[in-house]
Amino acid sequence: MDIRQLNYFVAVYEQGSVSAAARYCCVAQPSLSAALRQLEQELGVTLFLRLPKGVLPTEDGEKLYGHAGRLLGQLQSLKASFREPVARVKFRLGLIRALGVERMSQLLREFSNSVAGLELHLVEPEEPCDARIITPHQLKAGEAFQPIWRDSYLLAMPPGTALSLQQQIQLTDFEQLPLIKRTPCDAWNILYPELVRLDIKPDIRADIQTIEYALGLVSAGVGCALVPNFDSLLQRQDITLSTITSLNLQREIGLAYPKNQDSVSLTILRQLCKTVG
Template sequence: MDVRHLKAFLATYETGSVTAAAQRIHVTQPTLSATLQQLEERLGRALFERLPRGVRPTEEGMRLYPQARRLVAEWEAMTAQFDPGGDCISLSVGIAPDAGPWAQEALQRLLAQVRPVPLLKLLAGDQGDLRLDMAHQRRADEGFVLLSREPVCVMLPVRHVLAGHAILSPSDLQGQEWIVCPDLPWHASLVEALGASAPYLPAHAASPSMMPSWVAAGHGLAAVPASLAALAPDAEVVLRPLAGWDVCWETGLCFRPGAMQLPGPAALISAAQQAAVRDWAWPEASPAPL
């Protein structure tokens, strides 16, 4: 068994698909399948359950995953130190889909402070040594360091009749169509703040990052983190605070137990713990500072 077997295992575990895993590590599907079979034979355990579509890790596979992730990260960190470019540490960071521009800029500034310069991999979602995610998505066994904070505002089309208001009151919003995400931690408090103006049959979105383009197209208003306005096409939306409703979107680094034992994650976490939280600053041209 060598690092090649562990990389094949990690790719399959994280993608849930032999085909996608083979594409990720740039091998053919038969080669990856053979590598997984060799690993399972060496360990004497089945690591995946084969399904009609994709694979699912067995209990043994779930036990192996954190150890394999640590060993591969240590191997990559060790080999990076001997690259011609000089001293380097390995670091992989998963970016949650709803980690908005403000939070990602906070991460970018933080990475610029990490020394030695990390050999960085940016991954999608729940992958990597640690991840940039919302505070409410932190798992019970994870550590968390807050990086950024921004207000949650009412987003509406730039040509909406209420766009000229500097601050919106619940009565202003009577009868308005809404797009909501009921799973978000602020949803219940928004409904309470709106009172009698709360929407009866709002449209539902799976995540706040989906909302800006739909708001811009005129399908309803939405409560979203301020920086997500950048996701709307051609600046077709505006943000307005809701009177009496003060809610913040907090984003930071989530990391598993043992992350501090790896050089890359330890350097980033240490820098984050010493840095000031990046609080939202309204652009000078904004007509509605909080």
């Protein structure tokens, strides 16, 4: 057993899938899978149950996670005790909601590892900040915009419903459809005016702000919701996802920063955003 194996194990446990953990650790999936199998062989236990989409920790996996977390934390403390103190670099990054936990965690992790002494503050995009990750329509005068991601939107539905059997959803399917409205949402701003134009009236069951709450209501069978096509959502078994025809439901996400300002931290962040998109 070595530290690399434990790091991979913790990543699989926290990410919920081997593929997501491989992306998080920036390693090839076969290498991570091999290390995980070797760890299971050394311990003589099964750490995860392999599901069609993702993994589920066993009782032994839960037990190892507690030990691994403490061990890795002690190792980090040990390393830190021998490092010379570095000057703190404060950086305020404004983030809109619903950016995708997995990809944002990876970007922020790489940013923190690339800037020595970084003290990162995540704030609302309307607050004073050094840079913002936003959509183009939120851009302010004097800011440059560097694209990072382009997301398509899907309709999330409770599994087992008649509509969930359709791979593609027509606009007419929204007539009296139990629907969870989420604002602000770029896709909603495109879809709803089109439904009004066609005199299609969905059954609005809730009006909330976050994707997490929307997905919770979908999973509970309250209604359907528009969600970005994040990889993590495609692995969930408590919801069904289908595309919506006739409309181009997309949004662009990018890094906004002052045109007349620059810093080492901002330069590094801009370069990282070019590689993760």
